Amino acid sequence: MKIENTKAQMRKGVLEYCILSVLKDDDAYVAEILDTLKNAKLLVVEGTIYPLLTRLKNAGLLNYRWEESTSGPPRKYYGLTETGKLFLNELTITWSELQNAVNIVTSQKNKDNE
Amino acid sequence: MNKTVNINLAGIFFHIDEDAYLKLQRYLEAIKRSFTDSQGRSEIIADIEARIAELFNERVKNDRQVISIKEVDAVITIMGQPEDYLVDDEIFEDEPTPSYSKKSSTNKKLFRDTDNSYIGGVSSGLAHYFGIDTIWIRLAWVLLIFGAGTGILLYILLWILVPEAKTTAEKIMMTGAPVNISNIEKKIKDGFETVTETVGDVAKNVSSSVSDAVKHVDFEKQGNKIKSTSKGFFDTIGNIIMFFFKVFAKFIGVILILVGATSLIALIVGLFSVGAVNFIHIPGLDMIDVVNSGNTPVWLVSLLAFLTAGIPLFFIFYLGLKILINNLKSIGNIAKYSLFGLWIMSIIGLFIIGIRQASEHAFNESVVEKNELYITKNDTLKIKMIGSDLYRKNKYGHRDSFKVIKDDNGNKSIYRSDVRIIVKSTTDTIGSISIEKSADGRDHDKARERAKNINYSYQINRNELLLDSYLTTSVDNKFSDQEIIVYLNLPEGIIANFYKNTKSYLNYYSKSGNIVQQKYANRYIKILEDDIECLNCPIEDDENDFELKVNTPKVKINEDGIEIKADDTSLKIDNNGLKAKAEDVKVNIDANGINIETD
Numbered sequence: 001m002k003i004e005n006t007k008a009q010m011r012k013g014v015l016e017y018c019i020l021s022v023l024k025d026d027d028a029y030v031a032e033i034l035d036t037l038k039n040a041k042l043l044v045v046e047g048t049i050y051p052l053l054t055r056l057k058n059a060g061l062l063n064y065r066w067e068e069s070t071s072g073p074p075r076k077y078y079g080l081t082e083t084g085k086l087f088l089n090e091l092t093i094t095w096s097e098l099q100n101a102v103n104i105v106t107s108q109k110n111k112d113n114e
Numbered sequence: 115m116n117k118t119v120n121i122n123l124a125g126i127f128f129h130i131d132e133d134a135y136l137k138l139q140r141y142l143e144a145i146k147r148s149f150t151d152s153q154g155r156s157e158i159i160a161d162i163e164a165r166i167a168e169l170f171n172e173r174v175k176n177d178r179q180v181i182s183i184k185e186v187d188a189v190i191t192i193m194g195q196p197e198d199y200l201v202d203d204e205i206f207e208d209e210p211t212p213s214y215s216k217k218s219s220t221n222k223k224l225f226r227d228t229d230n231s232y233i234g235g236v237s238s239g240l241a242h243y244f245g246i247d248t249i250w251i252r253l254a255w256v257l258l259i260f261g262a263g264t265g266i267l268l269y270i271l272l273w274i275l276v277p278e279a280k281t282t283a284e285k286i287m288m289t290g291a292p293v294n295i296s297n298i299e300k301k302i303k304d305g306f307e308t309v310t311e312t313v314g315d316v317a318k319n320v321s322s323s324v325s326d327a328v329k330h331v332d333f334e335k336q337g338n339k340i341k342s343t344s345k346g347f348f349d350t351i352g353n354i355i356m357f358f359f360k361v362f363a364k365f366i367g368v369i370l371i372l373v374g375a376t377s378l379i380a381l382i383v384g385l386f387s388v389g390a391v392n393f394i395h396i397p398g399l400d401m402i403d404v405v406n407s408g409n410t411p412v413w414l415v416s417l418l419a420f421l422t423a424g425i426p427l428f429f430i431f432y433l434g435l436k437i438l439i440n441n442l443k444s445i446g447n448i449a450k451y452s453l454f455g456l457w458i459m460s461i462i463g464l465f466i467i468g469i470r471q472a473s474e475h476a477f478n479e480s481v482v483e484k485n486e487l488y489i490t491k492n493d494t495l496k497i498k499m500i501g502s503d504l505y506r507k508n509k510y511g512h513r514d515s516f517k518v519i520k521d522d523n524g525n526k527s528i529y530r531s532d533v534r535i536i537v538k539s540t541t542d543t544i545g546s547i548s549i550e551k552s553a554d555g556r557d558h559d560k561a562r563e564r565a566k567n568i569n570y571s572y573q574i575n576r577n578e579l580l581l582d583s584y585l586t587t588s589v590d591n592k593f594s595d596q597e598i599i600v601y602l603n604l605p606e607g608i609i610a611n612f613y614k615n616t617k618s619y620l621n622y623y624s625k626s627g628n629i630v631q632q633k634y635a636n637r638y639i640k641i642l643e644d645d646i647e648c649l650n651c652p653i654e655d656d657e658n659d660f661e662l663k664v665n666t667p668k669v670k671i672n673e674d675g676i677e678i679k680a681d682d683t684s685l686k687i688d689n690n691g692l693k694a695k696a697e698d699v700k701v702n703i704d705a706n707g708i709n710i711e712t713d
Contacts, residue, residue, distance in 0.1 A: 030165060045194025047145070050161045054154040072171040073124040073164045 011042055015052060017095060018042055020061065020080065020088040027079035029067070053078065061087050118180050124164040126171065130181040138166075138186050144196040166193065225279035225288040226272075232438055233364050234273035242288045273357070367437030374431025378424060385420045415467060421460035425453050475595060479561035480552030487545035489577065489608055494638070495545075497602070498613040499583040500573075502529060516593060519586075528591065531584045533570075533598045535619045537610075537630040539641050540603040547572065547579070548601040553587075554594040564591045570598050583619065604641045609649065611638050 015037075022028060022036050030049065037043040056062045061084035064076045080088065117132040130138070145162060149155040169189045170181055227238035230248065237255060241248040255269060279285045432445065489495050502519070517529040540546070551568040555561030568587045573580040585598045600619075604610060612620065614636035621628045629646050630639065638649040664671040668679050675688030686693040691704025700711040 030161065031168060045198045046165065046192050047162070047194035047196075047199045050158045050165075051149065051199055053161070054158050058154060069168075072168045073126050076161065076164070 012048075014095070015042065015048070016056065017088075017091045019049070019052060019056065020084060020091065023062070023078055023080050023084075024088060027065075027077045029075040029077045031075075033078070056084075060084075116180075116182075123167040123170065124160070126167045128167075128170055128174070128181050129179070130186075131183060134181055134183040134186045137183060137190075141186075141190055141196075145199055148196050148199050162193065169193075223284070223287045224276055225284055226276050227285075227288060228278050229285070233269070233361075235278065236269055236272045236276060239276060239279070239288065240272075242290070245290070270361075363437050367434045370430050370434030371438065372434075374427050374429075374434055377427045378431060381420055381424050381427065385416050415464075418460040418463045418467070421456055422464055425457040425460075428453070473556045474592070475554040476556055477558050477561045478552055478554050478595070479558055479565050480550050480597075481562065481565045482548050482550045484546055484548045487547050487574070487579070487602070487604075489545050489605065490543060492607065492609070493577055494609045494611060495604065496578045496611045496613065497535075497616055498578065498580050499533075499615045499619060500580050502582075502584050502586070518589065526589045527586045528589055528593060528596070529584055529586055530596055532596065533581070533583060533585060533600065533619055534621065535581070535600045535602065535616060535630075536621065536626060536628045537602045537604060538627050539606050539629060539644050539646075541606060541643070542603070543605055545605050545608070546603045548603070550599040550601065551585075551596070552599075553591070553596045561594070564594050564596070567591050568596050568598065572600075581616075581619075583615070606641050606643055609638055609640050610646075612636065 018037060018040075019033060022033050028036075030053070033053075034043065034046050034049060037049070038046075043049065053062065057064065057078075060081060062078050063081050064078045066074050067077050069075050118129050119132055119135040121128050121130055121135060142159065142163070146155065146159055149158055166189055169192060170185060173185050173188070174181070224243045225239050226235035227242060228235040230238040232252070237251040238248045240251045244251075277284075279288045487495075518526055519529045520526050549570055549572070551565045551570060553561055553564035553568065555564050564587070568585050568591075570585045571582055579602075581600060585596055587596055610630070612630060612635045617632050617635035620630055620632045620635060622632050624631055627644075629641070629644060634646065634648060634651075637651055640647040640649055662671055670677040675686065677688075678685045682697040684693075684695045691702060693703075694701040698713045700709075702709040702711075
């Protein structure tokens with residue numbers, strides 16, 4: 001088992017959740033989503049996001065609209081659908097539970113080590 | 115200086131260097147292969163193209179600037195390698211496949227390389243794995259097979275256990291090269307160039323290697339696990355059956371190759387050793403020249419024989435290769451038909467030569483030389499065989515042996531020991547000796563000429579007749595069944611002594627008027643009219659001799675005689691004579707005469 005794999009695995013696992021979170025308040029086009037994710041160092045290369053977005057859209061969690069751009073091709077602005085919002089809420093709950101659980105387990109380990 | 119290309123990327127116009135354009139094209143193609151249609155491939159590609167256009171746009175300062183390979187590289191760095199697009203598929207994998215992560219992909223994995231396989235691709239797979247040439251692995255297998263067949267067992271085990279490299283990614287992994295765009299793309303290109311047929315497969319492989327995981331997950335999700343496992347089970351049985359068929363076929367292929375190759379090699383060696391007779395002198399091989407009475411060039415005969423036997427062997431060899439190597443290139447119909455034609459022609463050629471050779475023996479002619487034998491009644495004639503000074507001196511009894519011998523001057527001649535002696539009686543007062551020489555030829559004249567060319571001699575020393583035990587003739591006359599028959603006409607009343615070395619030259623039976631058979635060799639015999647009398651032969655035991663002994667009160671038969679007694683009558687025969695006794699009469703026959711007594 002390689003550490004890189006596990007790391008990538010962990011990051012990728014929360015990627016969908018993060019994408020939905022980025023779009024929670026406002027619609028955004030891909031570059032904006034990418035900027036946010038890359039700033040958070042959740043994403044190394046951009047290619048990863050396209051299949052994800054398509055899949056979320058196909059699952060009915062996202063929809064998009066076209067907007068003209070002053071510099072470059074027209075942009076796809078993604079937004080959450082109603083289902084997407086419900087989905088996001090579910091994930092948020094799951095995430096905080098998971099975060100808690102991980103915290104408890106890891107701090108427990110730390111105590112043991114001390 | 116660089117050529118530029120105009121492209122339209124997501125509706126935006128770009129000038130791009132040609133090399134940069136090619137790289138971008140390959141990149142997009144590789145990404146395209148990473149997705150299936152069900153994943154929304156065209157949409158994803160459109161999104162990616164739009165993003166790339168955007169990134170280019172950021173880098174282009176004005177309309178006249180050209181996109182170079184530097185910009186393309188930068189964009190690829192941002193977008194990531196094709197395998198980075200696989201992200202979501204892997205999430206559901208229990209065990210992340212290391213091949214999809216860039217760093218671990220430098221690790222080699224053992225796969226069977228069926229693209230370069232003879233049997234199951236185990237050897238080439240191992241060769242990739244150990245980074246050595248396949249031939250060494252194959253040699254090792256051959257050695258192991260001789261090592262009590264452990265190689266075969268091991269091979270079959272590996273064949274079953276080691277997975278086949280099916281997808282492009284696996285094939286790349288097998289060689290240990292990192293799985294990245296340039297390698298995948300190179301592999302795909304190779305596929306295009308070598309076998310067009312498989313291109314579809316390869317292309318499918320790339321995308322399926324990517325989407326396999328997803329499909330697998332889908333199966334499980336839909337609860338189709340049972341279906342898939344049962345399908346797998348029957349697939350396995352099918353595979354096992356196919357496997358044995360393959361092993362059997364390959365085995366036959368190997369045998370065919372071995373048989374074909376070894377016989378071909380043997381034939382070629384044979385061809386050269388016979389064909390080279392004229393250049394290199396090999397003892398014994400000059401026989402061929404002598405037997406070849408049709409005067410056909412030896413090289414032609416051997417060439418025709420080589421073709422007649424060699425062409426079918428070549429096809430056997432080729433068939434074996436074809437079984438072993440699936441994608442063996444055909445030798446082409448022209449080659450096949452011309453080989454076949456050549457084969458037919460050489461058969462016809464051999465046939466003609468055979469007929470010519472046979473016709474050389476079509477006619478048999480003989481010439482007879484007759485001489486008088488001065489021998490008169492009551493003389494004793496001794497007959498002896500004399501061997502050749504050059505060959506097998508003092509060895510007798512090898513009838514029909516046939517050799518090419520050389521005299522002291524190096525002249526070659528044919529030596530043969532087909533000499534027969536036929537003895538007849540004559541009423542003349544002097545005897546005669548006739549030498550009949552006979553030989554074969556394609557016509558009467560030729561046969562007669564060859565018969566005349568036979569050298570045979572005899573000597574008469576007083577009452578001793580010395581016969582050559584062999585005939586010789588020039589090599590030019592070829593072997594044409596040369597024979598010598600010595601007719602001895604001996605006057606009745608003389609005594610002949612056939613020396614013991616004549617035994618095998620005499621006839622066993624008394625056919626064609628022969629009166630002296632083998633058994634009389636080394637005996638003194640008297641010539642009678644159409645018969646002989648052996649003077650010192652041991653008395654022949656009567657073959658029908660048997661001992662009879664009867665010893666009853668009334669009848670006695672033994673070595674002494676016969677004695678029969680009845681009530682009043684008796685009969686006795688013994689050394690003393692015959693005694694018969696009846697009731698009133700006695701008859702005695704003995705040295706004294708016949709004496710009859712009555713009471």
